[in-house]
Every structure is written in C-alpha cells, then in structure tokens.
Amino acid sequence: MVALNPFPRRSYTDGPTPLEHLPRLSAELGGPQIWIKRDDRLGLAQGGNKTRKLEFLVADALSKGADALITVGGVQSNHCRLTLAAARAEGLDCHLIVEEDLGPEGVGLGPAGANPPEFTGNFLLFDLLGADSVRVLGNGSDLLGEAEALAESLRAQGKSPYVIPVGGSNPIGALGYVDCAHEMLTQFAEAVLQPTNIVTPSGSAGMQAGLIVGLHAAGSDIPVVGINVSRSRVDQEPKISDLVDSTAHLLDLTPVPRERTVALGDYVGTGYALPTPGMTEAVRLIARTEGILLDPVYTGKAAAGLIDLVRQGRFGTDDTVVFIHSGGVPGLYARTQAFA
C-alpha cells in the first residue's frame, strides 16, 4: 500500500463503508457471488463517490487559503451537490456552473433553455444547500472555461476561489479512490474473500483510475471492469489511463500497465443520463431482490452491464464480483419518467 498521509485530507465519513454480500441477486442471476461496496453511504448530504475525492480536494483548497469553491457538472450533478455540501460544512462559498441535459435522442448541443432543469433531485438540493450562485448553460457549453472566468472575476473582488474540475477527477481527487482500494483490500482480507473482479461505473474516470492505482500500489492484480456512462470504449480508456499515469506519478509509483484499464462502452445507450431498458431493469431488479436503490445515470447502467456480463457467461459461478455502489440516488427522483 502507498502512504497517503503526505497529502492534506479532511474527513467526511466515519469509518469504512460496508461491503455486503447480495445472496438473493446472486441466486436470481445464477452466476457469480455478487458483493456490493456501499459508497452510497459515504458522508456529506446523501453520500456518493465524490465525498471521497472531496476529502483530498477540499483539504488542498484549504491548504492554499481558498475561501470559495467553484465546480461544474450536469444539472443533476451529484458532484456539484456534494461539493456544495462540503463547502457548507467548511464555511466556504460555493458557485456551481451546470449544463442542461441532452435532448431525449441524445443529439443536439442546445442553446441555454432548450432543456431547462426540473426543480427536483440534485437541482433542488443546490437551492436547499444555499449555493452562492448556480448558472445553467446549454448542453455542450465550455463549463470549465466559464468556471475559470468566474474565478478571475472573484479574484478581482478579493476572493480566493479554488476550481474543482468535472467530477473532481484529477490526481488529487483520485487519491480518494486509491484510499478506497486499500479500504476494500482490508475488508476482503477480513471477510476471507478473494474477488475475481471489481465492476464500477466509469464517468469522469477519477473513481476507476484511483481504484486501479490503489490496487497496483498494493500489489493486487484484481481487474477493475469499468462500465461507461457517457463514452465509447475507445474514448474512455485513454481518459482513464492518462489519469492513472498522472496519479501514479503524484504518488511516485512504478508505471501501471496500460492493460489494467478496461472500460466497456456497450451500456451507455443514446447518451449520458439518457435511460436505457437495461438500466430500468437493473434498478428494479436490485431494488426488488435486495432492497437497495441504485441511480439511473451511473449505478443503474453499470449494474445493467454487470447483469449482461453474467448472462453472457463472462463471470461464472466460481467468480466473486464486487460491484461499487457509487451513490447518486437523489437523481432517481429527477428521472421518474424512465420508470413510469
């Protein structure tokens, strides 16, 4: 394992998140034994994977004297919700710049107002948690460019803003999942469990990159299978492996073999956040069999991938698969039509 203590860190969760066996889902699918890592139960308002990244990102911001956080995402961004919750907990200002969703067919980079957000789910929580500003731009806008421009104007007013990229996915944010990999390896040892695969949603790539680096650092060869939520395999894998390389570099590790990065693009459907039949089936199945809620944008599509890979025989009865539940459940209430 690699020491993370040289990096400043805040603590937003008490202890490790649970690692649970899913016996009814495993029996229903008739394939591998499936376990779930409950990162939906991380701290900050309603938890989810961004909490782990923010422990390092917000600590970095504080160590640099920041008094405001700026970040970007979709209108239902879990990352924006959790960045705002962390800002509230730390007494920092927080500004959000978000882009509207794609239209129903996944096409068109609409102008602002083409697909206005509903006042529900995470978008509701931006208001309740008292964001200092929320700007809604058209789909496809240059969010990070706008964030840098806002940072510049805040600096001109004497503030010290800190810009966090989409999904908190840079080497500092990925440290949260290097740590999660170590946390899981300890849990596997305690449970005398030998997972043959870890299956995770893959979006802005910080979670999967961090997991790969953390396993590599610990000398574990458990493969991490990413299920993409927004990109094809050829577009996603270089994003992940670039972040794997820069995170490994930050930690002074030996290079990570490129083959460790696997991210399947078969379960995206027509685009980011747009529902698929596999997603609705997976959300309903895991709710009914295990009483666990997934979300429609990330974990629902990743679980659809897991289920399909079991049905294809890619994971057999001798396998033990750990599925990462990365949170996102508040977004369920913003996408009820997918289930109607």
Ligand SMILES: *Cc1c(COP(=O)(O)O)cnc(C)c1O
């Ligand atoms: C952001 C997010 C992901 C994807 O994680 P990345 O690090 O962006 O790849 C998965 N699940 C949920 C609920 C998220 O909010």
